[in-house]
Amino acid sequence: MKRSSFGESCHWACDWLERVGVGLTRARVDVLMAIAAFGGAFSADKLYYELQLAGAACALNTVYQTLNRFESSGLLIRGRDESRHAIFWLKQPDGDQYTLRLRCPHCGRVKEVYAPMAVIKLREAMEMNGLATSDLPIDVNVDCLICAA
Numbered sequence: 001m002k003r004s005s006f007g008e009s010c011h012w013a014c015d016w017l018e019r020v021g022v023g024l025t026r027a028r029v030d031v032l033m034a035i036a037a038f039g040g041a042f043s044a045d046k047l048y049y050e051l052q053l054a055g056a057a058c059a060l061n062t063v064y065q066t067l068n069r070f071e072s073s074g075l076l077i078r079g080r081d082e083s084r085h086a087i088f089w090l091k092q093p094d095g096d097q098y099t100l101r102l103r104c105p106h107c108g109r110v111k112e113v114y115a116p117m118a119v120i121k122l123r124e125a126m127e128m129n130g131l132a133t134s135d136l137p138i139d140v141n142v143d144c145l146i147c148a149a
């Protein structure tokens with residue numbers, strides 16, 4: 001697997017594609033990383049523009065094909081904006097493997113948040129530092145607002 005056109009490690013994007021059963025190609029990794037950079041709903045044209053800015057050699061037709069593939073794999077949801085143009089956004093996966101459990105070490109308050117990018121990047125950092133990973137929610141100790149006051 002080559003590096004993505006985004007210049008950073010594509011490990012988490014490869015991991016995510018493998019989890020949803022989509023074969024790895026450079027275009028798919030580039031498209032997923034561009035989607036992640038949006039962090040919300042996007043159109044195929046906007047995504048294509050982002051890919052061009054990042055220097056990805058990815059044709060508009062390839063972007064459309066990849067979005068269709070991601071949608072049929074359950075990775076994306078397709079909707080329409082107020083102008084009736086197609087827009088896409090990442091689907092929240094089932095289960096809690098992308099959940100962060102924020103726990104206050106003083107009072108024990110717990111808040112679970114869905115944060116796929118953060119979880120995948122944390123797992124990547126854990127693996128690179130020789131720590132074991134699992135699909136269980138990751139616990140993060142952080143002072144709650146009451147205890148921090």
Ligand SMILES: [Zn+2]
Nearest residue numbers: 104107144147
């Ligand atoms: Zn607290």
